[in-house]
Amino acid sequence: MLPHLFRVHQVHRETVDTFTLQLDPVDERGAVSFVPGQFNMLYLPGAGEVPISVSGDPAQAKHLTHTIRSVGAVTKVMDKLKRGDLLAVRGPFGTHWPVEEAEGNDIVIIAGGLGLAPLRPAFYQVLSDREKYNKVVLLYGARTPQDLLYRHELERWRGLLDVQVEVTVDSPVGGWHGDVGVITTLIPRGHFDPARTVALVCGPEIMMRYTVMELEKREVSQNKIFVSIERNMKCATGFCGHCQLGPIFICKDGPIFRFDLVKDWLGKRDI
Amino acid sequence: MVNLLLENGDLVVIEQSDFQQLLDVLAERTYQVVGPTIRDSAIIYDEMTSYTKLPIGWTDVQGKGTYRLKRREDDALFGYTVGPHSWKKYLHPPVSYLWRTNTTADGFQVTTAIEEPPKLAFIGVRACELQAIAAQDQVFLQGRFVDADYKARRENIFVVAVNCVQAGGTCFCASLKTGPKATSGFDLALTEVLTGTNHYFLVEIGSSAGADVMQAVTHQPASPAQIEAAEALVEATTQQMGRTLEPLDLKELLYNSYEHPQWDELGERCLGCGSCTMVCPTCFCTTTHDTIDVTGETTAHSKKWDSCFTMTFSYIHGGNVRTPLRSRYRQWLMHKFATWLDQFGRSGCVGCGRCITWCPAYIDITEEIRAIQESTNKQEEKIGGKL
Numbered sequence: 181m182l183p184h185l186f187r188v189h190q191v192h193r194e195t196v197d198t199f200t201l202q203l204d205p206v207d208e209r210g211a212v213s214f215v216p217g218q219f220n221m222l223y224l225p226g227a228g229e230v231p232i233s234v235s236g237d238p239a240q241a242k243h244l245t246h247t248i249r250s251v252g253a254v255t256k257v258m259d260k261l262k263r264g265d266l267l268a269v270r271g272p273f274g275t276h277w278p279v280e281e282a283e284g285n286d287i288v289i290i291a292g293g294l295g296l297a298p299l300r301p302a303f304y305q306v307l308s309d310r311e312k313y314n315k316v317v318l319l320y321g322a323r324t325p326q327d328l329l330y331r332h333e334l335e336r337w338r339g340l341l342d343v344q345v346e347v348t349v350d351s352p353v354g355g356w357h358g359d360v361g362v363i364t365t366l367i368p369r370g371h372f373d374p375a376r377t378v379a380l381v382c383g384p385e386i387m388m389r390y391t392v393m394e395l396e397k398r399e400v401s402q403n404k405i406f407v408s409i410e411r412n413m414k415c416a417t418g419f420c421g422h423c424q425l426g427p428i429f430i431c432k433d434g435p436i437f438r439f440d441l442v443k444d445w446l447g448k449r450d451i
Numbered sequence: 452m453v454n455l456l457l458e459n460g461d462l463v464v465i466e467q468s469d470f471q472q473l474l475d476v477l478a479e480r481t482y483q484v485v486g487p488t489i490r491d492s493a494i495i496y497d498e499m500t501s502y503t504k505l506p507i508g509w510t511d512v513q514g515k516g517t518y519r520l521k522r523r524e525d526d527a528l529f530g531y532t533v534g535p536h537s538w539k540k541y542l543h544p545p546v547s548y549l550w551r552t553n554t555t556a557d558g559f560q561v562t563t564a565i566e567e568p569p570k571l572a573f574i575g576v577r578a579c580e581l582q583a584i585a586a587q588d589q590v591f592l593q594g595r596f597v598d599a600d601y602k603a604r605r606e607n608i609f610v611v612a613v614n615c616v617q618a619g620g621t622c623f624c625a626s627l628k629t630g631p632k633a634t635s636g637f638d639l640a641l642t643e644v645l646t647g648t649n650h651y652f653l654v655e656i657g658s659s660a661g662a663d664v665m666q667a668v669t670h671q672p673a674s675p676a677q678i679e680a681a682e683a684l685v686e687a688t689t690q691q692m693g694r695t696l697e698p699l700d701l702k703e704l705l706y707n708s709y710e711h712p713q714w715d716e717l718g719e720r721c722l723g724c725g726s727c728t729m730v731c732p733t734c735f736c737t738t739t740h741d742t743i744d745v746t747g748e749t750t751a752h753s754k755k756w757d758s759c760f761t762m763t764f765s766y767i768h769g770g771n772v773r774t775p776l777r778s779r780y781r782q783w784l785m786h787k788f789a790t791w792l793d794q795f796g797r798s799g800c801v802g803c804g805r806c807i808t809w810c811p812a813y814i815d816i817t818e819e820i821r822a823i824q825e826s827t828n829k830q831e832e833k834i835g836g837k838l
């Protein structure tokens with residue numbers, strides 16, 4: 181499967197090490213449609229190819245949006261992209277957040293750090309179909325106020341009268357007067373009815389584990405909790421073998437999983 | 452000679468003296484013939500136009516961490532088992548290029564690097580190897596995604612299988628029912644019979660392509676005695692097989708053994724060299740590389756065999772998932788005998804014994820599995836005794 185060319189339409193710096201790219205397909209072969217939770221393989225010649233979730237609005241059919249943290253060999257080169265540069269894309273791949281399946285329920289979106297990027301499309305979709313859900317809650321935690329993604333959007337969403345948006349940081353450096361504490365401290369405050377709640381959770385694995393424990397304390401059942409799992413990935417099509425978690429191929433069986441179906445595997449060490 | 456039209460399933464006989472014809476007919480049909488031959492004191496797979504390149508009169512002596520060639524007392528063409536190579540080197544090459552890019556006025560363009568594959572005739576494919584090819588077919592062809600390169604290569608081969616008439620020192624295909632007789636997946640399957648002055652091959656036709664090729668090779672209908680002689684040889688191979696592995700309930704047992712002390716023990720002995728994964732005919736993992744030419748104008752994106760024993764295999768930003776060697780050995784064994792079954796509905800091991808022969812630390816997977824099985828049985832006996 182060959183990657184298709186996209187041109188950088190805009191680069192938006194989110195934090196010191198994280199940026200959002202808006203990409204335009206160079207020709208009709210480049211697909212921008214996706215389902216929230218899916219990812220693409222982004223490629224730069226000579227650098228390599230990496231899995232990155234789509235972070236844009238699924239209803240917006242013009243650009244493809246990705247939010248990338250510059251951490252290593254490939255993403256550091258991507259960090260140098262400017263408007264007009266080319267990037268190649270294969271995808272979209274993977275399972276999606278059960279946004280439509282959750283209609284009629286309360287929906288709770290819980291993100292840690294960069295985990296907000298793959299969840300933002302789900303939140304956009306819920307907001308655009310707001311009448312189809314009961315309570316809508318977004319809980320977001322980052323290390324410091326400087327690490328918050330989509331800050332202006334968060335502020336705008338927080339101004340909406342029919343969604344609850346709570347944001348916390350681990351350490352309040354740089355004059356933060358909002359909530360301080362790990363993401364799990366927000367869960368008891370979420371205005372949702374556990375009996376009819378679907379929870380979408382994304383963040384570091386340890387954060388997801390504690391989040392599920394906290395959700396269980398509120399009696400949200402494990403089969404209503406969905407998580408996104410990350411593993412090394414070279415092909416996204418089940419051929420390279422890198423993303424295996426027990427019998428699971430994260431790339432094609434996931435990355436989004438119902439928690440009760442993967443918890444045994446997540447609970448094992450060094451697997 | 453009355454030459455009736457051959458059909459799938461027919462049994463015929465070709466004399467050793469006519470064997471070269473088979474290679475010639477395949478060459479006429481534009482196949483490049485590849486088969487076992489000796490290089491650097493081992494039997495490997497390589498191109499050949501003459502059957503004399505086969506390891507005629509040689510056999511291999513294999514054991515835990517040992518492989519040696521030895522002269523036979525006869526001139527058998529296929530009197531050995533499997534060496535360090537497997538057919539995956541042709542179907543799923545160690546390195547293959549996926550795409551290339553070149554710089555253009557306004558950026559770059561991407562073009563496919565997948566080339567038209569060679570038309571190959573494999574000579575001497577063993578039953579276990581046919582099963583290994585079937586296992587890789589599932590990985591690359593029968594899932595949601597199809598590997599176009601593998602598909603093209605796979606569709607371009609002609610398979611001449613050879614039934615094993617002697618068991619290798621590390622084989623255990625009989626336990627897994629993956630050999631020693633080829634049952635499907637071949638165009639022709641040979642059994643070499645060498646008794647006194649007789650030296651012939653019983654040939655089973657496995658496809659219409661096989662029938663077409665055999666039609667052009669001098670052959671005779673097989674007599675009941677010839678069929679019986681060949682069957683007896685294959686049957687004797689099953690009896691000779693020194694190693695066994697009990698697959699019954701193995702998946703469940705392993706799934707319940709993630710914290711078994713045997714993994715700690717293995718973590719001490721295994722060197723993490725990955726040799727086992729390189730020689731294994733079913734192992735399919737790859738990593739990718741990007742290379743840039745000196746001018747910086749063109750790049751190539753390639754995939755290369757990778758091993759779950761390397762540290763970086765499970766690397767994600769922040770660290771490796773499987774750091775202790777124990778966990779990497781566990782991944783390999785669990786994949787072969789447990790998770791593969793859930794992924795593909797069959798075992799990831801075909802009992803070829805290569806990983807036993809080529810492990811520099813003398814690790815024998817059949818012994819390791821047995822150790823886990825026996826310790827669990829003992830455990831159960833103890834619990835049973837207490838009740």
Ligand SMILES: Cc1cc2nc3c(=O)[nH]c(=O)nc-3n(C[C@H](O)[C@H](O)[C@H](O)COP(=O)(O)OP(=O)(O)OC[C@H]3O[C@@H](n4cnc5c(N)ncnc54)[C@H](O)[C@@H]3O)c2cc1C
Pocket residue numbers: 219228229230231232233234247248249250251252253254255256294297298409410411412413414435766767768
């Ligand atoms: C399904 C999925 C969705 C993702 N979504 C995003 C996203 O939206 N934004 C974002 O910034 N990051 C995302 N990641 C993580 C991102 O893929 C890695 O940060 C990236 O691969 C690091 O590559 P690198 O070469 O810059 O880093 P290096 O540290 O140099 O990594 C070397 C190689 O290891 C592999 N690798 C390293 N870390 C990861 C990782 N976390 N996941 C998978 N492979 C890895 C890659 O093949 C990489 O090329 C996602 C990962 C997965 C699996």
Ligand code: SF4
Pocket residue numbers: 727730731732733734787799800801802803804805806807816
């Ligand atoms: S695991 Fe070992 S015995 Fe089994 S197929 Fe692979 S190399 Fe052969």
Ligand code: SF4
Pocket residue numbers: 720721722723724725726727728760809810811812813814
């Ligand atoms: S089991 Fe043997 S061959 Fe495999 S990695 Fe360990 S030492 Fe190497």
